[in-house]
Amino acid sequence: MTELSGEPPDLTGETPEAPEPTPEGTVPSVAARLAFYQRAGGVITPLLTALVAFLIGGLVVYATTGKNPVSTYKAIFKGSGLSWLSPVSVHWHTFYPNAVKWTGWNTGNLTALNLQQTLIVVTPLILTGLAVAFAFRCGLFNIGGNGQYTVGAITAVQFGVWFSGLPGPLHVIIAMAAATLAGAAWAGIAGLLKATTGAHEVITTIMLNWIALWIGSYLVGFNGPMQDKREISAPVTKSIAPSAHLHVFWGNPLLQGLHIGFFIALGALVVYWILLNRTTLGYEVRAVGFNAEAARYGGISVARNYFLAMAISGAFAGLAGAIDLLGWEFNLDLISVQTVQIGFIGIAVALLGRNSAIGIFFSALLFGALLNGTSSRNLDPSIFKPELAGNLTRIIQGLVVLFVGADLLILYLWQARKKVRLLQRKAEQA
Amino acid sequence: MVDEAPVLELRGITKRFPGVVANDHVDFDLRRGEVHALLGENGAGKSTLVNVLYGLYHPDEGSILVKGEPIRLHSPKDAIKHGIGMVHQHFMLIPVMTVAENIVLATEPTQGGVLLDYRAANKRVAELSSSFNFAIDPGARVESISVGQQQRVEILKALYRHADILILDEPTAVLTPQEARELFAILKTLTSQGMSVIFITHKLNEVLELADRITVLRRGNRIDTVDRQGATEQGLARMMVGRDVLLRVDKGAPSVAEPLLSIDDLHVIDERGLEAVRGVSFEVRSGEIVGLAGVDGNGQSELIDAISGLQRVSSGTVKLGGRDVTGVNPSSILDLGLGHIPEDRQLRGLVLEFSLAENLALHDFDKPPDSRWGWLFPRQLVRRARDLLKRYDVRGGGPQTRAAALSGGNQQKVVLAREIGRGPSVLIAAQPTRGLDVGAIEFVHRQLVEARDNGKAVLLVSLELDEILSLSDRVLVVYEGRIVAEHGPDVGEEQLGIEMTGGGREVAA
Incomplete structure (x- = not known):
């Protein structure tokens, strides 16, 4: 109650006295409303956060281009392909072929194509979001998703190039497992440092990002050990063997259709939930995250959990790298190693998704749609300037992170509203 | 010595927090030269009331009168201006600074308006201290003096700011019996010089020893104000709790x-x-x-x-x-x-964000029947919690309730249920x-004796x-x-x- 009340801090250091609510009068209704709000707050706050971010993003559009932000957002929505889902009637025949005629998963349809691209972006965002969220539940802030993703991607390429004789599914599994382990090991370094020396994970994961970036640059760059020597003009690795490609289940594989990595990401969401809520490991991680001292007193090894939580986080991010490589990139070039942002967007995904599995799904969808909807391929220059396109996503991402503190703001406004009412009541009485 | 005109009066003070009425039309008056004890269980509204009085909270209803004049307090600054001083339970002192520096802080005497005049500060503090028989060295560092002396520094701080109404929030909680006795002597000196003291406590024996009058609060309501003469521990306890309380622990050889x-x-x-x-x-x-x-x-x-x-x-x-x-x-x-009821139930004893079922499993979640091969069985946790919560009479929530939602007494019962429930030797x-309040203390004591x-x-x-x-x-x-x-x-x-x-x-x- 205290934190929420917006009252001056209690200087006595005691928890303010909170007698039981009286059964009659107006008090319980306020309490009931507040309780309802708090329960609803789990959904309302992130929605408001996103809304405010979009509003300010709209102002940016208006200020820089003078165009109507609504048409800009419409264009982004269209470009994301999410409209494929909205006019269900149009797709009625997709599900009920006898109704009109079966057109199947129409890859020729631009909207369907856009949606496939969006979901391809959503896939790693879910996983890097989970990488941030899992550490968060243990009280750790994993800024290193990007580095862990890079390490995973590099490992996946190498394993995809090797073992080219293996049968498809086995090759995919080996490459993904290796990348997942590599991501786990990379983040595990930060976890180990935290557990043994207390080195702050924010610092170490940022450092590890840079180390991953430059190791990757060396490996992939000109004359690097992984560079494809046949390519004299481009710093890029060999392409992975076809047996390591993820199966494309929707759309044309040649046109970068949607691969089964999407379902792996959805599976990861389930794993995340089960791991946290149905295993002793999850119990320990949550206990340490909520109150490390109580966990220690309870007989839980805090250091062990710091290490494990970071390693599992890194596993999610490493898997993200593998899925991108095996799903649609197939090789890794220097520029992508140096400009990848997926891990950082994962922070915004986790924050907006409130570290819950379902929340992460929806916020990954939002950011995926934004990223793909603003990609220059989908742009109509008459609606907004290409220069603004990608940056608008970044602006909204930044605003989301900024507004995650919105809980406080909203509760403050709630309090203020209550005060205004009391004043009104007083004025009426007078 | 006690004269009849109140130096301070609170009329109909009501303070609401979301979901609770911390003070419900509380009346209170303080006479010149008296020690007026504010007695009540935790959560009775004592701290809220004095925080209103010290300008930290703004009452939703009611008025404050100092020497008959209605006043409005917007902040502790206003309270100090009206001669109200407060000594918090946790001292607000800067350990590395000297006694005098702490006392003059924010109202430092200066030389030419810029430089701190240490000598003047020390002198004024020494004068003040000796006029009340405080025996404190103004030049000593706060970290090097005892807790009892630190408390006197806090009192001097208020006096230095010309307070004639002194609020002491649970002042004896940190003191040894000797120090407490010394404090009482100081308070008697102060009141004999015309100061008035509001003394917050939940210890009945102190009230009967020190106070001239006693106001009892329960659940935000003022139950009664009584003179010390004729008051008994048993009677006060009944007023605080609302029922008869066993003050002495009943135990055999x-x-x-x-x-x-x-x-x-x-x-x-x-x-x-x-x-x-x-x-x-x-x-x-x-x-x-x-x-x-x-x-x-x-x-x-x-x-x-x-x-x-x-x-x-x-x-x-x-x-x-x-x-x-x-x-x-x-x-x-x-x-x-080993069963271990830890010193601090909120910091150690409980994971406040966990449900009661999860809290009760804190030591046993990693072995059957709570879990097997790393797989947790939440239903088993709930089943055990339901049983323990009933046996230890935990009120205010079920197995799925978050621990943070319980009152202190019930939180402690959860800790007891876990620690004693495991059957330690x-x-x-x-x-x-x-x-904890009197009722919960009684429960905890009974449990300890039963364990013995x-x-x-x-x-x-x-x-x-x-x-x-x-x-x-x-x-x-x-x-x-x-x-x-x-x-x-x-x-x-x-x-x-x-x-x-x-x-x-x-x-x-």
């Missing part, structure tokens, strides 16, 4: 058997690298409660942590039921039959009733001498990391007080 906890020449180094426990040896036997009395910070916490494996033992041994557990990890020690209870009667060895560590004396079958006194004395249950409070502050070292056992 101990039937002591074999030692279950043996500590031998234990040494522990604390986090700062200092030796906090310096060669402690004692035994706790089946069927007895051993009380460990001492002023806070004399090695009690480190001793408990060393026994429960949370802190490394530098030398010596800890035996649990005859088995050497020195250096064994905490979860194994818990499994070998040795039970350590550290400050088991801190911050069931043949457990109970080690009670408490800063409350009343508690030590009413529960213990033997009393050990700890001072600067050593056991300096051992007594039977009928030792006097005075004697313990002297030994707790190092006065009894000559007669150390």
